[in-house]
Amino acid sequence: MAASRTDLLAWLNDLLQINYTKVEQCGSGGAYCQVLDSIYGDVPMTRVKMNAKHEYEYIANFKVMQNIFKAKKIDKPIPVEKLVKCKMQDNLEFLQWIKRFWDANYGGQGYDPVARRKGAPADPPATIAPLSTTRSGSGPNLSVAGGRSGGRTPVGGHRSGSAQSHEAVLHLQTQVKELSSHLEGLEKERDFYFEKLRDIEILVQQQIEVLEGEGKDDQTLRDIQKILYSTEEGFEVPEAGGAPIDEEETF
Known part of the structure; x- marks a missing residue:
């Protein structure tokens, strides 16, 4: 069980x-x-x-x-x-x-x-919240609540700016929905190209292993692999300190 x-x-x-x-x-x-x-x-x-x-x-x-x-x-x-x-x-x-x-x-x-871990911090990682959570209304609802709590109508009369405040909140809600939709599109596009690169990486690695088994090498494949594994500032993977595990990157 x-x-x-x-x-x-x-x-x-x-x-x-x-x-x-x-x-x-x-x-x-x-x-x-x-x-x-x-x-x-x-x-x-x-x-x-x-x-x-x-x-x-x-x-x-x-x-x-x-x-x-x-x-x-x-x-x-x-x-x-x-x-x-x-x-x-x-x-x-x-x-x-x-x-x-x-x-x-x-x-x-x-x-x-x-x-x-050599004392390295092990704080619980933040999980990735799906974009649909924002689109479903949690963000806009919070905005509406904030607008209402800060815009109480005085006793005996209407607040002069209440209508404009409500209109501004609706406008912000629309912007939030548009931005969320845009972010979702960007995420799908990222995943689309990520999958393509991953497929290329697997094919290159498999071909290199076949050639190595035959005692051969292919510099073009090595160059492609180098491009796939290259990093830029802010995205470096920490170097291993003499670890016994094979450090060859496979994905």
């Missing part, structure tokens, strides 16, 4: 000495990586951002995890695209699998999670 969310969070918080309150927070990937470290003791925790705040940092954590799976020959697909969206059901199912894997492979050895 699968463990409940409450039981899983209690186990995770006790094992890693963190303070997660929702299963969705596992979508940052940091906790999954450290659970594996509690089993093997050689995960490059210097590369894992336990307090990741952005999706690109989540993806970097899962790349570390994929390298672990490859090095340890763990035959389990990691649904990265779903997990990084921080949806409860997807992360619940994966956390249940992680718990079963831990139960089957943890040797009972002592584990100091704080020392393995």
Whole structure:
């Protein structure tokens, strides 16, 4: 029988000495990586951002995890695209699998999670709220409430600017809806091109592995791979400090 969310969070918080309150927070990937470290003791925790705040940092954590799976020959697909969206059901199912894997492979050895993180902060990551939450009315409703609470009608008469204030609030609500729709379009466009780049990355990696198996190389493929893995300021993945895990980036 699968463990409940409450039981899983209690186990995770006790094992890693963190303070997660929702299963969705596992979508940052940091906790999954450290659970594996509690089993093997050689995960490059210097590369894992336990307090990741952005999706690109989540993806970097899962790349570390994929390298672990490859090095340890763990035959389990990691649904990265779903997990990084921080949806409860997807992360619940994966956390249940992680718990079963831990139960089957943890040797009972002592584990100091704080020392393995070298004191790095492990604040619970913020989950990504879907844009539909804003469009459904939570943002505009708050605006209306704020406008009404600050615009009480005096006893004995109408407030002179109340009609204009209401009109201004309606205008702001319209702007919020338009911006939310625009952001949703940008997110879909980003995901569209991200998937294309990911498909290219997989094809390039597979071809390089085939050539390496034949004792050959292809500089063009190497150049494409270099472009795919290049970073810019603000998006660097921390360098590993002599970690035993294969540092080859696979996705």
